[in-house]
Amino acid sequence: MGHCLEMSTGDMRDVMRLLTSVERTEKQERVLGVVRERCARTDARFREQHLDLDVTVCQALDELVEGAPSVEMSPAYTYAFHEVVASHFSDTTDLGVWRRPSWFYRMDDALARHGVPSDLLPGSFLFSGPPLRLPHPGDAFPSVGTLPAQRAAALATSYEAVLGRLDPEYQDTARTFADLMRYEAEEWERAQKLGRTLDTIFFWFS
Numbered sequence: 584m585g586h587c588l589e590m591s592t593g594d595m596r597d598v599m600r601l602l603t604s605v606e607r608t609e610k611q612e613r614v615l616g617v618v619r620e621r622c623a624r625t626d627a628r629f630r631e632q633h634l635d636l637d638v639t640v641c642q643a644l645d646e647l648v649e650g651a652p653s654v655e656m657s658p659a660y661t662y663a664f665h666e667v668v669a670s671h672f673s674d675t676t677d678l679g680v681w682r683r684p685s686w687f688y689r690m691d692d693a694l695a696r697h698g699v700p701s702d703l704l705p706g707s708f709l710f711s712g713p714p715l716r717l718p719h720p721g722d723a724f725p726s727v728g729t730l731p732a733q734r735a736a737a738l739a740t741s742y743e744a745v746l747g748r749l750d751p752e753y754q755d756t757a758r759t760f761a762d763l764m765r766y767e768a769e770e771w772e773r774a775q776k777l778g779r780t781l782d783t784i785f786f787w788f789s
Contacts, residue, residue, distance in 0.1 A: 585680035586724055586788050588709070592732060592767060593672030595714055595783040601667060602647055602715070614670055618644060621666040640666070647717075658720035661727060664713055668785055675787075676763065684709070684726070684788055690753050697745040703738045705760070709786050728786035735784065736768035 601611050601618075622640040629636060636659040638646075643659035644666070646652045652660060669675075681687075691704040701707060708730035720726075730738070742761035749757055767784055774781045 585682045586684050587680050588678040588684075589675040589787045589789075590678055590763070591669070591672040591675045591785050591787075592770065592781050593668070593783060593785070594780045595668075595729070595785075596780070597671045598667050599715065601671075603650070615648070618666050618670045621670065622663055625662055625666065636662075652718045654718055656719045656721045658722065658725055660717045661713070661720045661725045664715075664717060664727065665725065665787055665789075668787075672785055678759070678763075681788075684724075690756065693749055693753050694742070694745065694757070697748050699741045699745060700737075703734065703741050705756075708784075709788065714783075724788055726788040728788070730784040730786070732767060732771040732782050732784055735764040735771060739764040739768055 604611060622644045625640045636657055638654055638657045638659040640659045640662045644663040647660060647663055687705040687709055691706045694704055709728040710726055711728045713727045739761045742757045746754060746757055
């Protein structure tokens, strides 16, 4: 059994506005309809797998919008938040399957020994949590993480500088992150020139 890691990019402010607006615009209502459909498909998948989350993902979405979660612990709210993000952000990039995601903390130690700043270590952005308080998922997964898009260039530069000194165990993953973040940095620069605000790189472990 493994855990899938995905990444996408977008404007987290749009997500937060949808979840916190007192009066939604017509566009927000349309987007919310799309999110509800995505949540319903997630619920259907869980039913097929005979998984009971106590709270359905659709119910969790409605409660997040109302600002009134009914329980203190359930992964349904994290899944609902993911569907809101997915409806606003870019198509996902598949970063692979990890048997033990805690391996990234070992990679943190390896990178830190070579001077990579703490806020650019994988553990700091892969497992940082959502930008709002959600009921605890009750297990380590699903897990949410974010990285400010404006930090992508610094991450790429830091990882590129130490690639040749890392143990082989970490080199491929560090190179993957460096390449992806170099691309995201260039995309962020282009977005800035066009007046767009793709401010957040979102990570999803499930």
